[in-house]
Amino acid sequence: MSEPQRAQRRIQRSLSPVWIVPIVALLIGAWMIYDNLSRLGPSITLIMDNAEGIEAGKTLIKTRNVEIGKVEKVSLSQDLSHAEIIARMSPQASKMLNEETQFWVVKPRIGREGVSGLGTVLSGAFIQLLPGNSEVEIDTFQVLDQPPVAPPDAPGLRINLTSQVGNSVTTGDPVSYQGFTVGRVESSEFNPVSREMSHKLYIQSPYEGLVTTNSRFWTASGLDIRLDSQGFKVNVGSLESLVSGGITFGVPSNMTMGAKAKENATYVLFNDEDSAKEGHYSDYLEYVLLVDDTVRGLSENAPVEYRGVRVGTVMAVPWNFSAPQPDSLSRFAIPILIRIEPQRFDEQESNQEVDIAQWKERLNGMFGHGLRASLKAGNLLTGALFVDLNFYKDAPPFQSMKFANTPVFPTTSGGFAQIEQKVSNLLDKLNGLEIEPILSSLNTTLESTAQTMNKVNHIADSVDKLLADPATSALPANVNNTMRQLRDTLQGFSPDSKGYNELTQTLSRLEQLMRDIQPVVRTLNEQPNALIFNKKLPADPQPRAK
Incomplete structure (x- = not known):
């Protein structure tokens, strides 16, 4: 029996063609x-207070009207305080995303500069991106409520303003110079710690040279109507400032232009132009007026004048009212804090330091010569008062004193108080007069006057009767007849008349007779009995011998 054959196992190391298709599919996938991942850009998070008009998968992100992203998700934050938007950006936008990048929603707006965003009425709102220049990359951004005034790299000047609470300046308000808009307010923030408003201004090129180190900024209210001790003033700005206000600036007329302002320089924002002009008087002397008269009508920032020239400002009315007074037992005066600003005396030195000690010594010398302060009416219509400084020769001596560690400026009664004092003195003199004798004499005088008037009336009655007499009425006719007869008589003695010639001959004869009778009269004067006795002849002269 033959042995059974065993199968031989051989490891096949070649790849089966069956796997080619899934491997290729895997590589393609x-x-x-x-x-796909290489075409996707970074994902960013946008934070908004209100996601109005934003839709996931539809709202685009653009810059210079070029699409660079799309909103993928819109949701609320965990604390429900704001909306969070997840957006996918294109790869080319990755280098634009840094801490200076700004986002805002473009939609129809009606603002101070007019109507904008009308193109989104049909296409829908979109998010605008303004690239930044920082090298710090971030992926979470706060979307602005309003479009920025200018890009961060825009040519021009950016400065900071600080002001007290109460002005109405907001983002986008115009910044004007002599009525011409040269910039905008970029941002306005309130600091609760310092209780001040901080404003960031952008001055567009080429107007940045108008801002100098001596520039003053103040709020432009558009329409400013003022009625105070200085009179009645009305200032009307541009139409834009009339609607929304804004900020204006300039250099006071008594100051030099100064050097060009630096980037991010800080200035103070004043309430009005007058406050801005007053703000540059940095050297001053503070005094306290202890006024016995009423201060009704005197307000803060009222002028302190010397013979019509402003030399200072009223700072507080009243000031430190509860502080002890030097002579509170005899009076209780109203304290008023004022500032004497020597820089006002010379406009050329208004931007220079002043020797305060020298001015203080000078004023002390003037006190000894009668320099006093008083309250006077600056406007009779409103009753506004101001502080007037002048010299009074009959002013009592003044002794230096302090009130709440502040020197006291000597005062005198104001105009109304002086009139009241004179009236009081006049009444005192009238009270001191002895009225009874005067009244008795006055009664006697009145009685005599009555008697005299009776006589005058009697004489008037007699004159009336005389004038009513027919003979008196005929008297003018008789006088006229007499004058006529006299005229006729005088005409008979005219040089050509016969009577005149006869009279002339008679006078000639009479003259001849007088010449003839003169020897007789002379003889009678020498010898009165010559008519009876012969005239004595003088003896013949006898010659004398030697």
Whole structure:
């Protein structure tokens, strides 16, 4: 019997052709996955307060109107405080995503600059991307509520403003210079710690040269109507500032332009133009006025004037009212804090430091010569008051004193108080007069006057009777007749009349007679009895011998 044959096992090492098809399919699928992943850009998260108009799978992300991403998911945050949007960006957008990149929603808007985003009415809202220049890459961004005023790399100047709470400046408000818009407000934030508003301004090129180190910024209200001690003022700005306000700036007329402002320089935002002009007086002397008169009508920032020239400002009315006064037992005055600003005296030195000690010594010397402060009416219509400084020769001596560690400026009564004092003095003098004798004399005088008036009335009655007499009425006619007869008589003695010639001859004869009678009269003067006795002749002269 033959032995059974055994099968031989041989390991086949060649690949079966059956596996070629799945391997190829696997390679194609891997290539397709790689290709798809290589075409996908980074995924980012956008945070918004309100996802209005944003739809997953439809809302696009664009820059310069080129699509660079799409919204994939819209959801609420875990604390439900905001909306989170997951967006897939294109690969070319990866280098645009950094901490300076800005996003905002483009949709129809009606704002201060007009109507924008009308193209999205039919196409729907989209998210606009503004690339940043930072090298720090991030994947979570806060979407802006409003479009940015200008790109971060836009040519121009960016500065910071700080102001007290109460102004109405918001993002997008215009920044104007002499009524012409040269920039915009980029952002406005409130700091609860310092209780101040911080504004970031963008001044577009080529107007950045208008901002200098001496520039002053103030709120432009559009329409400013003021009625105070300085009078009635109305300032009207541009139409845009009239609707939304804004900020304006300039350099005070009594200051130099200064050097060009640096990037991110910080300035103070004042409430109005007058406050901005007053803000550059950095050197001052503080004094306290202890006023006995009423301060109704005197307000903060009221002027302190010397003979019509402003030299200071009222800072507080009243000031530290509860502090002890030097002579509180005899009076209780109203304390008023004022500032004397020596830089106002010389416009050329308004931007230079002032020797405060020298000015203080000068004012102390003026106090000794009668320099006093008083309250006067600046506007009779509103009753606004201001502080007037002047010299009074009859002012009592002043002794230096302090109120709440602040020097006291000597005062005197104001105009109304002086009138009241004079009226009071006049009444005191009238009260001191002896009225009874004066009244008795006045009664006597009145009685005499009454008697005199009676006599005058009696004389008037007599005159009336005389004028009513017919003879008095005929008197003018008689006078006229007499004057007529006199005229006729005088005409008879005219040079050409016969009577005149006869009168002339008679006078000539009379003159001749007078000449003839003169020897007789002379003889009678010498010898009164010459008419009876012969005239004595003088003896003949006898010659004398030697």
